[in-house]
Amino acid sequence: MTASALQLARVTHRYAGAERDALSDVTLDAAPGELLAIVGASGSGKTTALRLVAGYERPDAGAILLDGADVTRLPPERRGCGMVFQHYALFPHLSVEENVAFGLEARGVARAERRTRAQRALEAVGLAGTGARRVQALSGGEQQRVALARALVIEPRVLLLDEPLSNLDPTLRVATRDELRALLHRERVTALFVTHDQEDAFAVADRVALLQAGRLLQVGTPETLYDRPASRAVAAFIGRGALVPATLANGTDAAPDVTITLGGVAQRAAARMADGLADGRAHRVLAVLRPEQLALASDAADAAWPGRVTSRRFAGGTTVHQVALDGGVTVQVASADRGVREGDTVRVRLAAAQVAVVGADT
Ligand SMILES: Nc1ncnc2c1ncn2[C@@H]1O[C@H](COP(=O)(O)OP(=O)(O)OP(=O)(O)O)[C@@H](O)[C@H]1O
Numbered sequence: 001m002t003a004s005a006l007q008l009a010r011v012t013h014r015y016a017g018a019e020r021d022a023l024s025d026v027t028l029d030a031a032p033g034e035l036l037a038i039v040g041a042s043g044s045g046k047t048t049a050l051r052l053v054a055g056y057e058r059p060d061a062g063a064i065l066l067d068g069a070d071v072t073r074l075p076p077e078r079r080g081c082g083m084v085f086q087h088y089a090l091f092p093h094l095s096v097e098e099n100v101a102f103g104l105e106a107r108g109v110a111r112a113e114r115r116t117r118a119q120r121a122l123e124a125v126g127l128a129g130t131g132a133r134r135v136q137a138l139s140g141g142e143q144q145r146v147a148l149a150r151a152l153v154i155e156p157r158v159l160l161l162d163e164p165l166s167n168l169d170p171t172l173r174v175a176t177r178d179e180l181r182a183l184l185h186r187e188r189v190t191a192l193f194v195t196h197d198q199e200d201a202f203a204v205a206d207r208v209a210l211l212q213a214g215r216l217l218q219v220g221t222p223e224t225l226y227d228r229p230a231s232r233a234v235a236a237f238i239g240r241g242a243l244v245p246a247t248l249a250n251g252t253d254a255a256p257d258v259t260i261t262l263g264g265v266a267q268r269a270a271a272r273m274a275d276g277l278a279d280g281r282a283h284r285v286l287a288v289l290r291p292e293q294l295a296l297a298s299d300a301a302d303a304a305w306p307g308r309v310t311s312r313r314f315a316g317g318t319t320v321h322q323v324a325l326d327g328g329v330t331v332q333v334a335s336a337d338r339g340v341r342e343g344d345t346v347r348v349r350l351a352a353a354q355v356a357v358v359g360a361d362t
Contacts, residue, residue: 082156263326
């Protein structure tokens with residue numbers, strides 16, 4: 001079996017004087033060449049996880065392994081991690097090439113080889129020919145790529161990226177995250193990518209780990225976190241879902257049905273159960289209703305929940321309507337219909353064949 005490129009094994013860390021663990025018993029791993037994102041709210045422990053892997057902090061318990069070797073006690077310079085910071089931390093008085101070659105000089109690489117490798121790294125990030133320019137003369141997006149080239153040039157065992165996109169304007173950010181994913185896959189880099197933005201994480205990463213208050217809630221592909229949240233906390237954080245009280249009934253053991261009754265109208269779908277909810281009928285459960293799983297009913301004969309539009313947001317191909325349903329639940333409904341106005345009375349149809357179900361107490 002191939003060793004993981006990166007492993008956090010039951011890692012716990014508490015800062016001196018802090019009242020709670022910044023990271024609590026976290027186990028995570030990345031396969032060689034895998035892009036793993038850590039997401040979570042502010043203060044959830046994302047940066048702490050990165051600093052522990054880099055070696056800037058020592059865990060109180062647990063171990064950090066790179067390529068199967070325990071590096072928990074090694075200083076940062078002996079771990080072979082490349083870092084890209086939010087503010088890039090480039091040297092303004094050095095040229096682009098000098099910035100990129102900086103880590104090689106510190107490692108005693110000869111001048112001619114430094115130049116060749118720096119130029120290759122600049123090529124890899126799409127900045128061939130810019131080596132002589134001053135970093136201050138570059139745009140924000142170009143500076144971000146210089147920071148990436150500087151981290152890649154040392155051929156790191158693991159690349160660590162701390163909010164690398166958050167300094168870019170929205171348009172550039174969307175383009176850059178696609179490029180970043182393509183580049184890291186092309187170069188077969190194993191990367192740990194920290195962000196508070198789940199769209200960035202979904203766009204860049206192969207798998208996403210969600211932290212809350214230092215604890216790992218779930219790790220999986222973006223699709224898994226979205227379609228099959230493990231708990232109420234994950235369902236509430238990921239995506240724009242409404243969590244609605246529901247009951248499980250009938251169906252087979254493998255796939256029970258979920259029924260949601262609002263304003264006296266019951267609608268039903270197959271349940272996509274969170275793991276551990278196999279005997280879900282004994283639990284109180286919530287259905288996770290995503291905007292694209294709901295539709296505005298046009299046919300009066302349809303079974304649909306009555307409600308009122310409280311706001312609408314035009315989003316190009318669809319308009320997302322916020323609808324307060326009778327029964328006190330507010331949902332978001334994506335619809336191509338542009339004629340619905342705030343204050344309109346509407347009815348909302350459950351359009352999905354399957355709906356995610358989580359435990360109400362998880
Ligand atoms: N140097 C420190 N000393 C004491 N407590 C700290 C220190 N750094 C972080 N913490 C605390 O540890 C917890 C985790 O912080 P961390 O910076 O890892 O979170 P984060 O998810 O990266 O947050 P953000 O998105 O705001 O950067 C927080 O409660 C924070 O207040």
